[in-house]
Amino acid sequence: MNTLLTAFSALSDATRFSIVEQLMQSGELSAGDLIEGRGMSGAAISRHLKVLRQAGLVQQRVRGSQRIYSIQPEGLRAIAEWTISKRQFWEGSLDRLNDLIESENSWPT
Template sequence: MTKLLDTFSALSDPVRFGIVEQLMADGERPAGHLVEGRGISGAAISRHLKILREAGLVTQRSVGAQRLYSIRPDGLRLIADWTISKRDFWEGSLDRLEAAILDEEAP
């Protein structure tokens, strides 16, 4: 559960959420490209990327002096698995509600 909480915590910041969205849409990107259009410094982006790495949401690799970042699908899978488990709960609840309503309407 702690890993899931770390994941949600990392994504709770709008800048970090935006970085994850960008990497999902565009694929691997250098850190410098993740600064563009955000109105924050390279140092601030580095701090955000560190939090995302520690939460297991992004990976970093170096090519020369350049650091490239990409999404870690396993990190996002935690969220997907949790969401699906809750979906089952709600579908079961709605099925029970439907059965109760039908039972009440029966003559």
């Protein structure tokens, strides 16, 4: 559970969330590519990437003088599995809400 809390905490920041989405869409990217269009310094992006690495959501490899980042599938898999495990709860709650709405709509006015 601690791993999930760390992952959700890391993703609660809009910049980190957008970095993860960008990596999911584009695949591997250098730190320089991740800076583009964000209006942030390299140091700021590095701090965000460190949080994402520590949360197990991204991985880093070195290519010459570049740091290349990509998604850590296991970290996202843990989030997906947790979300899917809660599906029954949400479906049951939505079914009960639907039943309540239907019963209120069938009351005579």
